[in-house]
Amino acid sequence: MPRVRSMLNHHEPLMVAVDYVVDGPRTAAAVAAGRSRLTGMNYQTADNLPQEVAANEAAGVLHGLDGRPRLYNDVLFELAVEAQNDLPSPAGIDDIDDIRTMLCLLFGGDPGGNQELAIDRGERIRIGLDRVHNPLALCARLSQQIAVAHLHDLYREIELPVLAPVLAMTLGGVRVNRLVLESIAASSAAQMEIAQRQVQEIAGRPLNLDSSPELIHYLYEELGLPVPSWTANNNPSTSNKALQALATQHPAASPILAYQQQKPVRDTAISLLDNLGPDSIVHAVLDPLGAATGRFSCSSPNLQGLAAPVLPAIEAAPGCVLMEADYSQMELRVLAHFSQDPALLHAFQHDIDLHIRTASQVLDIAEDAVTDEQRQLGKTLNFGIVYGQTAYGLADELGVPMQRAEELLAADATAYPGVAAWIAAVHAQAGNVGEVRTLYGRRRYLPNIHSANDTLAAESRRHAVNTIVQGTAADLMKLALIRLNDALPDEVRMLLPVHDSVLLEVPSGLVEETRRIVVAAMESVPNGFTVPLRIDIHTGRTWADCK
Numbered sequence: 226m227p228r229v230r231s232m233l234n235h236h237e238p239l240m241v242a243v244d245y246v247v248d249g250p251r252t253a254a255a256v257a258a259g260r261s262r263l264t265g266m267n268y269q270t271a272d273n274l275p276q277e278v279a280a281n282e283a284a285g286v287l288h289g290l291d292g293r294p295r296l297y298n299d300v301l302f303e304l305a306v307e308a309q310n311d312l313p314s315p316a317g318i319d320d321i322d323d324i325r326t327m328l329c330l331l332f333g334g335d336p337g338g339n340q341e342l343a344i345d346r347g348e349r350i351r352i353g354l355d356r357v358h359n360p361l362a363l364c365a366r367l368s369q370q371i372a373v374a375h376l377h378d379l380y381r382e383i384e385l386p387v388l389a390p391v392l393a394m395t396l397g398g399v400r401v402n403r404l405v406l407e408s409i410a411a412s413s414a415a416q417m418e419i420a421q422r423q424v425q426e427i428a429g430r431p432l433n434l435d436s437s438p439e440l441i442h443y444l445y446e447e448l449g450l451p452v453p454s455w456t457a458n459n460n461p462s463t464s465n466k467a468l469q470a471l472a473t474q475h476p477a478a479s480p481i482l483a484y485q486q487q488k489p490v491r492d493t494a495i496s497l498l499d500n501l502g503p504d505s506i507v508h509a510v511l512d513p514l515g516a517a518t519g520r521f522s523c524s525s526p527n528l529q530g531l532a533a534p535v536l537p538a539i540e541a542a543p544g545c546v547l548m549e550a551d552y553s554q555m556e557l558r559v560l561a562h563f564s565q566d567p568a569l570l571h572a573f574q575h576d577i578d579l580h581i582r583t584a585s586q587v588l589d590i591a592e593d594a595v596t597d598e599q600r601q602l603g604k605t606l607n608f609g610i611v612y613g614q615t616a617y618g619l620a621d622e623l624g625v626p627m628q629r630a631e632e633l634l635a636a637d638a639t640a641y642p643g644v645a646a647w648i649a650a651v652h653a654q655a656g657n658v659g660e661v662r663t664l665y666g667r668r669r670y671l672p673n674i675h676s677a678n679d680t681l682a683a684e685s686r687r688h689a690v691n692t693i694v695q696g697t698a699a700d701l702m703k704l705a706l707i708r709l710n711d712a713l714p715d716e717v718r719m720l721l722p723v724h725d726s727v728l729l730e731v732p733s734g735l736v737e738e739t740r741r742i743v744v745a746a747m748e749s750v751p752n753g754f755t756v757p758l759r760i761d762i763h764t765g766r767t768w769a770d771c772k
Contacts, residue, residue: 240322242269242296242360243287245306246277253305253395254525257508258500263310269361280310287313296364298356299325300385301511304392318385324356326384327367329514330376333670379666379700384513387703390710390719391511398506399528399539399720400730401497402767406538410494413487413534420487423480434484437463443477450474454621489532496526497535511722518692519667519699521722529723531768539768541730546764548736549771550743551726553759554579555698556611562664562756563693566643573756580604586640587633606637610644611694613687648690655689663696664753698725701751701758708746713739728768736764 249261266283269275270290278286295315297303300323307314315321328335332342336349337356344352355363371380425431433439440463444450452461453470461467465485471478500507507526515522523529531539541547552558557579561569568586572579584603585592595603602623609619620630638645655661660670669692673681702725709719709727717739718730727747731739740762747760763771 239292240271240294240296240361240364241290242267242275242298242364243303244268244298244360245283245303247306251299251302252510252525253301253392254508254510256302256305256309257396257398258502261306263306269359271361275358275360283310284312294320294322296322296360297324298360299323300388301392301395304388305396308392308396318389319381321385321388322364322368323385323388324360324363324367326380326514327364327371328352330380330384330668331367331370331374333517333668334514374668375666376668383665383700383703383707386707387513390706391513393710394719394721395508395511397718397720398502398508399728400542401501401505401507402538402540403498403501403505405540406494406497406501406535409535409538410491410498413491413494416487417484417491420480420484424477424484427477427480434481435488440481444471444475444481448475448477450478490534493526493530493532493535494538497531497538500526509721513703516699517669517688518696519663519703520695520724521699523721528721533769533772536769536772537767541766545730545732546736546766547720547768547771548729548731548739548743548762548764549726549768550729550747551761551763552698552702552747553761554607555701555725555758556694557607558756558758559664559694559697559701560611560644560647562697562754564641564643564647566641566647568641569644570756576759580607583607583637583640587636602633606633610637610641610648612691613683651689651693652686655686661689661692663693663700665697665700667696667700669696701754702727704751705747705749708749709743712742712746714742728771731764 244267245263246265246267247256247261248264249255251261255261263280263283265277265279266286267275267277268286268290270293291313300321304314306312325335332344334342336342336344336352352363355366371377421432421434424434428443432443437460441461444463445452445461450471451474453467454462454464456462463481465482468478468482468485472482497507500509502508507528509526509528510524512522512524515524521529528539539547554573557569558573560566561573568582569579571577572582578600580600580603581592581595582603583606584590584595584599587603587606588595588599590599605619605622614622614634616627616630616634619625619634620627623630623633625633651661655671655674659672659674660668662668669688671685671689674685674689676682676685702722706719706722706727713719713729714735716732716735719727720730721728729739729743743762744760748758750756750758765771
């Protein structure tokens with residue numbers, strides 16, 4: 226872990242604020258892909274107003290400022306510019322401060338964006354002006370706020386150190402087989418066209434299968450089919466699940482379903498192709514603070530949300546294999562830590578299959594008698610706790626009457642009383658202070674917790690529980706990435722974090738050594754966490770082979 230300096234004095238006279246000017250998007254991914262070219266640099270020291278120099282002068286200026294702590298406006302972007310242009314970077318992460326990271330931790334996002342944050346318009350304007358004209362003073366102010374808000378350790382020991390592996394993943398990118406991807410895109414588009422023609426023949430006229438209102442009118446008004454389920458807005462559903470239920474009712478439902486199933490495959494493949502460089506590498510925008518819970522987001526393209534049929538196109542470099550290391554039931558382990566429910570703790574401390582245990586408890590049957598279908602019920606109930614699943618939602622998901630769903634939820638609460646008590650305590654605490662925090666101090670504001678609108682208030686209560694659980698899981702994942710970055714051989718590349726897993730590219734001769742390193746690093750339990758961690762590891766030539 227890097228050395229931690231005082232948050233109150235490290236931004237003094239030696240610090241230099243640096244911000245690079247480029248002729249394209251201000252993202253590390255765009256810099257890595259060659260879509261953003263360095264044109265200049267702005268910098269400021271304590272004894273100077275902000276100054277701008279041309280790109281060819283940047284290296285000389287930075288060499289003259291060597292050894293000074295550095296303040297960045299957006300550290301991933303700035304470090305990518307330095308790496309791609311052979312500019313001198315700070316010796317270590319402890320010599321860096323980042324305005325964007327501090328703003329995200331304090332306000333739940335970057336005030337320069339469009340999202341709704343816990344910050345008024347006047348403060349947004351002040352921050353925006355200071356980022357351009359007086360970044361050192363802004364850093365001093367934000368540093369004090371970070372300390373007062375008890376976010377110092379999260380900032381210094383998690384969010385800044387994790388930038389090293391994130392930068393390496395962004396610059397390295399992910400390898401894609403263009404021919405395989407083009408074949409997938411063409412196949413899915415062809416199947417969509419066939420489905421569209423089939424629906425047109427059945428309906429006797431063209432239908433826009435991308436229009437929910439048009440499908441609702443055709444299926445439920447024109448054909449008069451029974452509505453299998455309703456959306457949150459109380460509209461008849463045209464989801465895949467609803468169409469599956471209608472497949473036996475009318476021949477149009479099956480081709481509509483086929484169209485909808487192929488659409489995300491085609492769209493994902495096209496998005497990958499649009500972002501694929503001539504070297505068959507895609508550099509996605511990885512944001513360690515892209516979600517309110519602290520999870521990574523991935524965009525342009527979203528490699529974390531690839532449709533399964535596209536995964537065969539993601540492949541390892543020649544002489545290498547892909548390795549995916551996935552935490553087993555991470556969020557439920559976090560739930561066990563916080564709730565200290567004896568049954569949950571016992572299951573994880575003794576490597577018992579929790580989904581089988583839950584099904585056994587709820588259905589009152591022996592564990593060795595639990596079928597695969599019943600285990601899936603246990604899994605649904607277990608993860609439903611984290612996401613605040615209601616009886617209505619459970620009834621819809623399982624296709625059972627509301628009364629049966631209520632009975633299952635009541636049996637689940639009886640099986641794990643510590644969980645129910647902890648959730649009630651979280652709701653009470655959130656109501657008292659208007660925010661929740663993860664194990665490592667990450668904060669989320671809940672401005673609607675006392676809303677007169679019952680829907681908004683209920684949503685805030687769900688956010689309260691989900692943020693503590695999912696946010697702590699995100700913190701644990703980032704700590705694991707930091708450990709991995711320090712422990713892995715140079716020949717092994719981390720490619721992508723995907724929620725509770727990480728994808729790596731490993732030379733074929735280093736697979737077993739890497740497996741041992743990954744297990745040791747990811748199953749190491751950080752200070753403050755009380756439940757054992759376990760990972761599942763799979764390898765293969767393509768990402769699909771790792772599943």
